[in-house]
Amino acid sequence: xxxxxxxxxxxxxxxxxxxxxxxxxxxxxxxxxxxxxxxxxxxxxxxxxxxxxxxxxxxxxxxxxxxxxxxxxxxxxxxxxxxxxxxxxxxxxxxxxxxxxxxxxxxxxxxxxxxxxxxxxxxxxxxxxxxxxxxxxxxxxxxxxxxxxxxxxxxxxxxxxxxxxxxxxxxxxxxxxxxxxxxxxxxxxxxxxxxxxxxxxxxxxxxxxxxxxxxxxxxxxxxxxxxxxxxxxxxxxxxxxxxxxxxxxxxxxxxxxxxxxxxxxxxxxxxxxxxxxxxxxxxxxxxxxxxxxxxxxxxxxxxxxxxxxxxxxxxxxxxxxxxxxxxxxxxxxxxxxxxxxxxxxxxxxxxxxxxxxxxxxxxxxxxxxxxxxxxxx
Amino acid sequence: xxxxxxxxxxxxxxxxxxxxxxxxxxxxxxxxxxxxxxxxxxxxxxxxxxxxxxxxxxxxxxxxxxxxxxxxxxxxxxxxxxxxxxxxxxxxxxxxxxxxxxxxxxxxxxxxxxxxxxxxxxxxxxxxxxxxxxxxxxxxxxxxxxxxxxxxxxxxxxxxxxxxxxxxxxxxxxxxxxxxxxxxxxxxxxxxxxxxx
Numbered sequence: 001x002x003x004x005x006x007x008x009x010x011x012x013x014x015x016x017x018x019x020x021x022x023x024x025x026x027x028x029x030x031x032x033x034x035x036x037x038x039x040x041x042x043x044x045x046x047x048x049x050x051x052x053x054x055x056x057x058x059x060x061x062x063x064x065x066x067x068x069x070x071x072x073x074x075x076x077x078x079x080x081x082x083x084x085x086x087x088x089x090x091x092x093x094x095x096x097x098x099x100x101x102x103x104x105x106x107x108x109x110x111x112x113x114x115x116x117x118x119x120x121x122x123x124x125x126x127x128x129x130x131x132x133x134x135x136x137x138x139x140x141x142x143x144x145x146x147x148x149x150x151x152x153x154x155x156x157x158x159x160x161x162x163x164x165x166x167x168x169x170x171x172x173x174x175x176x177x178x179x180x181x182x183x184x185x186x187x188x189x190x191x192x193x194x195x196x197x198x199x200x201x202x203x204x205x206x207x208x209x210x211x212x213x214x215x216x217x218x219x220x221x222x223x224x225x226x227x228x229x230x231x232x233x234x235x236x237x238x239x240x241x242x243x244x245x246x247x248x249x250x251x252x253x254x255x256x257x258x259x260x261x262x263x264x265x266x267x268x269x270x271x272x273x274x275x276x277x278x279x280x281x282x283x284x285x286x287x288x289x290x291x292x293x294x295x296x297x298x299x300x301x302x303x304x305x306x307x308x309x310x311x312x313x314x315x316x317x318x319x320x321x322x323x324x325x326x327x328x329x330x331x332x333x334x335x336x337x338x339x340x341x342x343x344x345x346x347x348x349x350x351x352x353x354x355x356x357x358x359x360x361x362x363x364x365x366x367x368x369x370x371x372x373x374x375x376x377x
Numbered sequence: 378x379x380x381x382x383x384x385x386x387x388x389x390x391x392x393x394x395x396x397x398x399x400x401x402x403x404x405x406x407x408x409x410x411x412x413x414x415x416x417x418x419x420x421x422x423x424x425x426x427x428x429x430x431x432x433x434x435x436x437x438x439x440x441x442x443x444x445x446x447x448x449x450x451x452x453x454x455x456x457x458x459x460x461x462x463x464x465x466x467x468x469x470x471x472x473x474x475x476x477x478x479x480x481x482x483x484x485x486x487x488x489x490x491x492x493x494x495x496x497x498x499x500x501x502x503x504x505x506x507x508x509x510x511x512x513x514x515x516x517x518x519x520x521x522x523x524x525x526x527x528x529x530x531x532x533x534x535x536x537x538x539x540x541x542x543x544x545x546x547x548x549x550x551x552x553x554x555x556x557x558x559x560x561x562x563x564x565x566x567x568x569x570x571x572x573x574x
Contacts, residue, residue, distance in 0.1 A: 222472045225465065226458060233460035295424045295455040300473045301445040 003097055007085060007105045010092075011113065014082030043251075044068075044120060052124055052151040058187040060254065062195060065154070066180040067250040072117045072158055073176060074243045076110070076165030077236065083109045083166050106166070114162040121158060125151045146193070153196035160203065171239075174206035175199060223302075223310045230289050231318075237285055238318065241278060245322050248274050249329050256331050268336045273366055275326060276343030277359065279319045283351045286311040312348065319344070339369060382430035384416060391416050392427070401564040403541075404549040408568030414551035415452055417568070418521045421549065422450040434519055446474065451505075451512035452523035459497035463488060463507060466496055467514070474515035482510060485536040501528035509537065518546045525550060 050056045050064045076083075083106060085092045111118060128151055132144045164172065179202045183195060190198070220228050231238050252271045256264055290297055290307060297307060326332060332340070343362045350358030382395040391413040406414050419425045420432050423439030432439045434447060457466060471478050483489055486506040491499060499507065505528045512520060526534055541548055 222469060226461065226469055229465060230458070230460050293456055293458055295419070295452075296457060298424045299422060299445060299448075299450055299455060300470075301442055302473060303442045 003095070003101060004105050004108065007092075007109060008112070010085040010088055011079070011082040011109055014085075014087065015079060018078060018082075044116060048120055048124055051121070051154045052128070054147050054150055054192070058192065058195070059184060061150070061192055062180065062184050062187045063250055063254050065157075066176070066184070067247055068117075068154075069157060069161055070176055070243055070247055070250075072114065073161045073165050073172065074240055075117065076114060076162050078240065079113045080166050083113055110162055110166055114158070118158055118162055121151060121155050125155045149193045149196065153193070153199075157196075157199065168207075170206065170211050172203070172206060174209075175202040178202075223307070224314060227286065227289070227311070227314045231285075238282065241282060242321065245275055245278055245325065248278070249325060249331075253329055253331060265333070265335075268331045268333070269339055269369070271326075271331060272336045272340040273343050273362065275322065276340050277347050277362060279322045280315070280344050280347035280351060282315045282318050283311065283348055284355070286315055287351070287355070308352075315348070342369075378433045379417075379420070380431045380433070382420065382427045382432065384413075384420065384425075384427045384429075395430070397566070399547075399549065399564070401562050402547050403563045404547075404566060405563055406549065406551040406566045406568060407553060409570060412568040412570050414568055415454060415523050418450060418452055418523050418549065418551055419454060421519070422448050422521050424450070424455065446515065447518045448521065449512035449515060449517035449519070450521040450523075451508040451525060452521070453527075454523070455508070457496050457504070457508060457511065459495065461496055462493050463496065463499070464492045466507070467510070470511050470514060476515040478510075478514060482513065482536075482540065485539070486510060486533060502530055502533060505529055506533055509540075513540065513544070516546065520544060520546055520548045522548065522550045522552075524552050526552065
């Protein structure tokens with residue numbers, strides 16, 4: 001086994017561990033959307049079509065670009081430990097391998113792990129450049145550049161985010177959160193190329209800014225502090241949950257705007273279902289924490305009931321940023337908020353009593369709602 | 378008081394119809410690896426429930442929340458939240474038990490300098506000291522210590538011996554070493570491996 005094969009093996013093991021850890025929730029998704037899964041595979045192709053097309057509408061373009069980059073960044077962040085072999089860091093560092101070789105291997109692993117998300121647009125760019133050279137003598141240069149700018153910008157951005165997710169500890173809060181949130185409402189104010197330049201400027205600025213330090217101070221005490229610290233120690237889980245909610249909101253928001261008025265309520269209902277399940281899944285983390293330190297928690301003079309009540313309250317508080325996001329995008333009417341509450345509570349009950357089959361209760365609620373709506377119309 | 382305790386790990390028997398009453402203020406439990414020393418302490422602390430039988434302290438089942446206030450345990454199986462700092466853990470712990478942290482023992486165990494260190498980053502010895510501190514912090518009537526001297530340096534061992542000799546409550550130690558042996562009434566309990574039936 002050579003060094004590359006060794007690193008690849010470590011990466012595969014890490015990915016396998018991660019896949020095992022999300023088996024529970026992914027089982028729910030597979031059970032819920034067996035037909036939607038093949039369609040999900042085609043989503044990147046749809047995204048490339050929008051992102052490479054110079055004539056696509058700016059709002060759609062920015063929404064798609066944001067969703068694509070968020071997904072790619074999260075995907076790479078998940079695989080960061082595998083690519084860098086952090087679990088076996090000391091052993092890997094003890095090997096007599098040159099820095100150059102190690103860097104090359106890691107770059108290879110980044111490309112391997114970004115996979116189709118990186119290679120797809122790269123192939124598309126090469127194809128378009130090849131076609132552009134054929135047109136070089138028939139069209140003016142500015143026209144060719146204008147045609148290639150969106151796909152070139154996309155490749156540059158995804159290359160940057162693929163590498164930065166693995167190698168840069170700073171989170172891209174400005175370029176992947178603040179800028180898109182501010183840009184989408186005024187998407188038509190600038191041309192695509194200008195937005196891409198602005199995106200790059202945001203990246204440069206956020207790279208220069210120091211990492212904001214966050215201290216809890218003295219405001220949280222007791223079990224709340226313990227849970228907050230546990231989340232701060234491992235922010236990946238909550239962060240990815242929020243990103244997934246953000247992605248879902250972007251994709252379903254685009255869909256909501258694209259479908260007929262009569263169908264919009266179903267899209268919002270679907271979003272309320274997915275968002276509730278995702279936000280309630282935070283209870284899995286709290287339960288895992290209780291399991292991990294079970295002997296210690298049992299040694300405390302706190303009843304199991306009180307511990308679980310704290311967990312539920314804490315999970316409820318953690319749902320607030322997600323609720324704020326859902327209210328900002330303004331896709332829900334009163335009925336959707338009611339539905340969200342029902343799905344959320346039934347998911348919590350499911351996770352609490354039957355974690356392996358937590359999705360059964362919200363599905364039953366969804367089916368009942370669907371039947372009631374069908375009978376009503 | 379262990380009454381007709383039976384306990385199994387999967388199919389392996391650790392205790393079978395085991396009865397034991399402990400009234401002495403100092404008890405040393407020893408025995409070969411796998412004889413159930415740590416399990417006995419975990420049962421006594423009410424951290425695990427026996428498959429059969431009952432464990433009580435002062436006639437109260439150790440499984441109740443109220444009895445937790447009377448018991449303190451330091452054992453490697455009782456992992457402390459690694460993501461907290463020493464200060465945060467001690468603050469959390471004293472809030473749960475509504476007790477005050479003794480500055481004296483903090484100084485004796487030399488933990489003040491690790492005040493803002495994460496529990497995960499502590500050395501084996503310092504982790505053990507912190508575990509001991511959390512066990513004695515609320516001055517429990519029953520103190521259960523699993524291999525308390527493991528990883529401790531000479532100064533810390535001295536502090537531990539001082540703590541044990543002055544301790545007013547009942548102390549049960551599972552160890553290979555002759556801890557608390559200088560106390561007047563030390564009962565020695567030798568555990569044997571549970572033979573398969």
